[in-house]
Amino acid sequence: QQQVRQSPQSLTVWEGETAILNCSYEDSTFDYFPWYHQFPGESPALLIAIRPVSNKKEDGRFTIFFNKREKKFSLHIADSQPGDSATYFCAASNSGGSNAKLTFGKGTKLSVKS
Amino acid sequence: ETAVFQTPNYHVTQVGNEVSFNCKQTLGHDTMYWYKQDSKKLLKIMFSYNNKQLIVNETVPRRFSPQSSDKAHLNLRIKSVEPEDSAVYLCASSSAGGALYFGAGTRLSVL
Numbered sequence: 001q002q003q004v005r006q007s008p009q010s011l012t013v014w015e016g017e018t019a020i021l022n023c024s025y026e027d028s029t030f031d032y033f034p035w036y037h038q039f040p041g042e043s044p045a046l047l048i049a050i051r052p053v054s055n056k057k058e059d060g061r062f063t064i065f066f067n068k069r070e071k072k073f074s075l076h077i078a079d080s081q082p083g084d085s086a087t088y089f090c091a092a093s094n095s096g097g098s099n100a101k102l103t104f105g106k107g108t109k110l111s112v113k114s
Numbered sequence: 115e116t117a118v119f120q121t122p123n124y125h126v127t128q129v130g131n132e133v134s135f136n137c138k139q140t141l142g143h144d145t146m147y148w149y150k151q152d153s154k155k156l157l158k159i160m161f162s163y164n165n166k167q168l169i170v171n172e173t174v175p176r177r178f179s180p181q182s183s184d185k186a187h188l189n190l191r192i193k194s195v196e197p198e199d200s201a202v203y204l205c206a207s208s209s210a211g212g213a214l215y216f217g218a219g220t221r222l223s224v225l
Contacts, residue, residue, distance in 0.1 A: 034213060042218075043217060043218055044204075045216070046214070049213060087155055095210075095212075101147075102159070102214055104158075106155075107155050
């Protein structure tokens with residue numbers, strides 16, 4: 001059973017466009033939703049995260065939109081740059097207690113063309 | 115420097131051999147993890163340790179065993195490697211409910 005679903009598998013946008021990456025989850029106890037990016041040859045690194053107390057989180061060109069009712073969240077990358085080309089992973093967890101673990105989506109490979 | 119450090123970076127071995135990977139974190143986190151990332155980039159959790167106690171043990175083959183001496187160290191031993199064990203093994207740490215910080219990974223190739 002896949003608890004975190006991510007789409008699309010790959011996405012190509014032109015420089016300056018907004019890239020939209022989507023995720024959905026099943027477990028209603030999940031309360032922590034981060035996005036990681038991974039550049040070729042490197043390990044994943046935290047990009048931005050949100051908790052359900054808010055339905056939007058911004059950090060520069062990166063914005064998470066969260067819809068608790070539909071159990072969906074998305075990452076919007078405004079003014080996409082070639083340097084944003086990477087694989088992006090959404091994830092979700094129940095952050096309470098010592099049993100917290102992060103479940104990752106399968107990733108979206110983003111290519112930004114100039 | 116505070117981070118997650120893994121050794122070795124690469125390891126090439128033959129089927130049936132035993133291998134060990136080391137991980138140390140200097141972030142002061144209480145929880146450490148081992149993730150496996152396959153050739154399709156899928157990230158799957160293998161083990162999680164909270165302050166030296168195993169708290170998550172996903173259904174990985176018995177030839178894999180985590181070893182922790184204290185909350186800053188979490189090693190991974192593979193007793194008899196199989197070809198399907200070829201992957202990147204990522205160590206990570208986190209504070210309670212916080213973000214994961216990954217090490218650079220150990221790339222294992224099984225011939």
